[in-house]
Amino acid sequence: MAEFIELLSYPFMTRALIAGSLISVCASIIGVILILKHYALIGHGLSEIGFASLSISSALGLPALYISIPVMIISSFAILFISQKFKSAGDVAIAVASSGALASGVLVSSLKNSASNISAYLFGSILALNDSDLILSVILSTGIIFIFVIFYNRLFLITYNEDYAKTLGIKTEIYQILISILTALVVVLGMRMMGTLLISSVIILPAVTARNFANGFLKLIIFSGVISFINFIIGMSLSIIFNFPSGACIVLANIFILILVKVLKFIK
Numbered sequence: 001m002a003e004f005i006e007l008l009s010y011p012f013m014t015r016a017l018i019a020g021s022l023i024s025v026c027a028s029i030i031g032v033i034l035i036l037k038h039y040a041l042i043g044h045g046l047s048e049i050g051f052a053s054l055s056i057s058s059a060l061g062l063p064a065l066y067i068s069i070p071v072m073i074i075s076s077f078a079i080l081f082i083s084q085k086f087k088s089a090g091d092v093a094i095a096v097a098s099s100g101a102l103a104s105g106v107l108v109s110s111l112k113n114s115a116s117n118i119s120a121y122l123f124g125s126i127l128a129l130n131d132s133d134l135i136l137s138v139i140l141s142t143g144i145i146f147i148f149v150i151f152y153n154r155l156f157l158i159t160y161n162e163d164y165a166k167t168l169g170i171k172t173e174i175y176q177i178l179i180s181i182l183t184a185l186v187v188v189l190g191m192r193m194m195g196t197l198l199i200s201s202v203i204i205l206p207a208v209t210a211r212n213f214a215n216g217f218l219k220l221i222i223f224s225g226v227i228s229f230i231n232f233i234i235g236m237s238l239s240i241i242f243n244f245p246s247g248a249c250i251v252l253a254n255i256f257i258l259i260l261v262k263v264l265k266f267i268k
Contacts, residue, residue: 023189029225031205036220047200069184080176124246144186202228209258210227212265234253235251
């Protein structure tokens, strides 16, 4: 226990805990919107497209975010448009696009002989965050939360009843774009923490868990954020104690809590 507490005092651990906590909360907020609007596949599709963008930026020797952020935002617009216009066909298109992006990312990385990059991109490396990564995470996470608070009422209406929002004169297309941008930013932030294969789980699972006992949009947001934060702390603690990969531990903590909630609900 003494070694565990001492480890928490190291700068790299402090950076990981601060950035991870903020990203987890932001991911859970976006996850609520995606779940309620039946856009759960969007997070999964974007995460694999993110892997391709990271691989390409690495191959070109460019800063990852310079490629990833614009690619992710454009991709989120396209995925949201397909999901809205084509419904079930949109799910197929997302699955095809995400699989193609994942394969392209692996191919580009293998051509550059960067197996270590593949591992970092796929499974995350939260303990490798530097000061600039932390600053960027804090700025973007704070911005996402601020934007959500400012436009809370509009996002609430669009999430629950988009047609009614249109009758009130709300430009729903603008807020759909806003949701796309926020989702893309969360995925970009989370890729460094969780990796592209796992970030969609952190977006979706806390919201799914919270829906089992939270009624109302605000309660769902709050409970989802709290659950996501607790699961992050549990996962990081297990990772430190047993020297397991942090991303996998966080996802498994989310799954365990979801199953526990389901069992308790069934018993009740």
